[in-house]
Amino acid sequence: MIYLDNAATTVPDEGAVNAALAYLKPYGCLNPSALYRAGFEAHKAIDEARRVLLSFVAPQGGYELVFTGSGSEADNQAIFSSAKRGNFVTTSGEHAAIYNSAKELEKRGVEVRFAPLNSDGSVNAEALLKLVDDKTSLVSVIHVNNETGAVNDIAALAARVKKTNAGTIFHSDGVQAFGKIPFALTKDIDLYTVSAHKIGGIRGAAALIRRKGAKLLPYIFGGGQENGLRSGTENTFAIKQFEFAAQKKFASLKEDFSRIQGYNGKLRQGLDSSIFEILSAENASPYILSVSAKGLRGEVLLHMLDDAGLMVGTGSACSSKSRFSRVIMACGLDEKRADGVLRLSFASSTTEDEVDSAIEILNKTAAALAERTR
Incomplete structure (x- = not known):
């Protein structure tokens, strides 16, 4: 996992x-x-x-x-x-x-x-x-x-x-x-x-x-x-x-920050842009990357990703039972885009191999869900 x-x-x-x-x-x-x-x-x-x-x-x-x-x-x-x-x-x-x-x-x-x-x-x-x-x-x-x-x-x-x-x-x-x-x-x-x-x-x-x-x-x-x-x-x-x-x-804050920046950038570049919209700004904390899966239900995608071996969030864990994130809506997203939001977040223990695998799982799983919902 x-x-x-x-x-x-x-x-x-x-x-x-x-x-x-x-x-x-x-x-x-x-x-x-x-x-x-x-x-x-x-x-x-x-x-x-x-x-x-x-x-x-x-x-x-x-x-x-x-x-x-x-x-x-x-x-x-x-x-x-x-x-x-x-x-x-x-x-x-x-x-x-x-x-x-x-x-x-x-x-x-x-x-x-x-x-x-x-x-x-x-x-x-x-x-x-x-x-x-x-x-x-x-x-x-x-x-x-x-x-x-x-x-x-x-x-x-x-x-x-x-x-x-x-x-x-x-x-x-x-x-x-x-x-x-x-x-x-x-x-x-x-x-x-x-x-x-x-x-x-x-x-x-x-x-x-x-x-x-x-x-x-x-x-x-x-x-x-x-x-x-x-x-x-x-x-x-x-x-x-x-x-x-x-x-x-x-002790490793600066080194971790730089490494996680690289992982964040790799995810931004590796996600299928025909499916995923990047919501987090380039100057955001590299530890958090918010994306929206276009036209897809974020919660459905989350469970499919879980089955595929990848655990992600759909917004703040402290209010995870809400259909639409209050914060995401306050950023000006409409309900359709807000419904597809996933939050990908790193730790200093995250590895490059995990990021590479996550990109593959995200693209493959989202494409499968998009095909099912056509």
Whole structure:
């Protein structure tokens, strides 16, 4: 089987899993809040993971990191902590964790303003900035669109937002960027979400990175872990495995980026243009390639590809039960083109042989389905 749905989740890195196994065994598995020595050592191990993860995107300092159980939880904490007054500005291309939080805020009486997308899935920057005013409490802009791979220049956007309203909190969901594209946080970015399982970590560990001094309220209440910002006994094993997976990913980030660019280009060139329309822009993250199979049902094609030995996505895995992708429709596609969308996404473990085989399977299977539906 060939797996090209890595934007949904990646296979856990075996080396990182093995390196973290000590935190599943006596006495590494014990409560980090405990007062005896083993608990103190577990607490130190978590703080070391915190330091290492911050060093990758905030080497200049000035940021703190709160561990959470998922990227969605981190997004929810950012949104519900910051968007309680005035208005909340976001985009039509956000991950479901942001979009559905925004819709919930609307139900609670908060004014939410959605900026439109460009055809590649990036936000229309000028339209977004026109929505920001002196009453805007929060702006949230996804860093890398999880369906098209479009990259938003969050540093530039954050700086321009702050010029309009210095008190506005700027948040970005960086789940599809962290460990995949080169970047560093800038002083105007207040909150940033990252997740383990998109880069070879296991599900159950994620984090909300906060600029020191930026307002953040707890979302889960209890024992006051994570400096009172996220209660619940920390999952030391998942956190350490996140650390080790990230270390491996960042050590080869530039090399992987270049190699995956080559694979992405090979797919673009190899897919039958009479069947497949490329939706992702050339300057999108190379890890995500969105295509539309002309006149075909994407879900039907997905199951045929699965039978042929290729696993792909039809859009965001967090909203995979929807007939038409909300984000793809916001890019301006009509229903017929949106119905044929497939998302092909890579990991650093993807090989060239897998890409070559995937091209053959995609072209052959799509041609067979097209013949059947004539």
